[in-house]
Amino acid sequence: MICLEFRRLKLADPRRLGEDANRHHAACPNCAAFSDSVDAAERDLQAVLAVEVPDGVNERILLQPRPRQPLLGRKAVWAALTTAAIMVGAFMDFAWVLKDVPAQELARRVIDHVAMEPNALTTAGTAQPGALAASIEYVGGTVQKRQARVRYLELCPVAGRIGWHFVLETASGPATLIVIPDQKATAAVLTLGGWKALVRPMPHGYYALVTPASIEPADLERNLGIEFPELAKPTLTLAQLGKSLVHPQE
């Protein structure tokens, strides 16, 4: 084995060297020294990776309510759902049978989230250019003006879902944009406790703008140039929808 190969193997997996590599290690002082330095670096890496685990994680996992076993087999359940869907689908858009989150409740919860994270409004973090536009596009909108100044970006759980939490620099001070994919919502405006919130449903989720009460979220929305299309109707035919239910995607 040549030194180059040994070093490649050592960097690829410091703790698993084969017999050939071990023989080279024993025979080559330079590679042995290299190996020692990699091992030292690996110990430092392990120490850094071992972040503290919050207390009680196991208990919170074990205390989560577990889904009950279905009475019917999986295929029978989906077949029953498909039949019901086809029967009612002639009279309504099937996608909207899914339960909406109550509008005012959602607006209240995003205000609570912003109010509970005051550090976000004063922290300057890093955000990749285009992150705001990308998140809006992800839920089905577009951003025409891409010069919004993002001073903070973090993934946050909001109202039971994980999404993006942006803090934007505006002429009137910091404002918050929360983008939540894959959560149905209804449009809402709410003033509560010195804050104003605007919830805007999108084809694939929603976004919410939260501002101090002196600022109108709708003005900020216009300034950002967010375009939200009319919520798309389902593009599948009923027969196709039925088939898609019989073969659900994980």
Added chain:
Amino acid sequence: MLAGKKARFETAVRAYSADLYRFAWWMCQDRFVAEELVQETFTRAWKSWDSLQDPARLRAWLYSILRNECSRAFVTARTRQTAALDLEQDLPTVASIEADLEIRQIIELLPPEYRVPLLLQSIGGFSCRDIASMLAISEGAVMTRLTRARRALRDHWRVQGQRREVG
């Protein structure tokens, strides 16, 4: 039957939740999101528990579920790049290292194509062959990515060492 399943599930939670949490944390750098991801991982694992045919694959299976949860939570959204991405360009550069970044920030700057294999190996304890199977890429590709990730870290340590000597 259910009692046995519950007991095995609890054993798995106690054995693997800590390292799964650490993996999730390094993917999102947020302790609340990381815990949510681990919670969801075990919820999905419970639902599909009976589909796990080989108990020896439990650990790899849990990490695969977690990686899918990370994808759903968009913690790797920035990495949805084409296969033709020049990965060299995305490694932390010497300039960024000379900006005195901590090793933690170096890891955070690693693109997921490098970070995921490194975490699977260093936290999960998986071999290159296991990782290749989990990521559906060749073992050679895994080894290349791990080598490059560790070289980026070694460059950082070398610069830090030189600074200490000068200082």
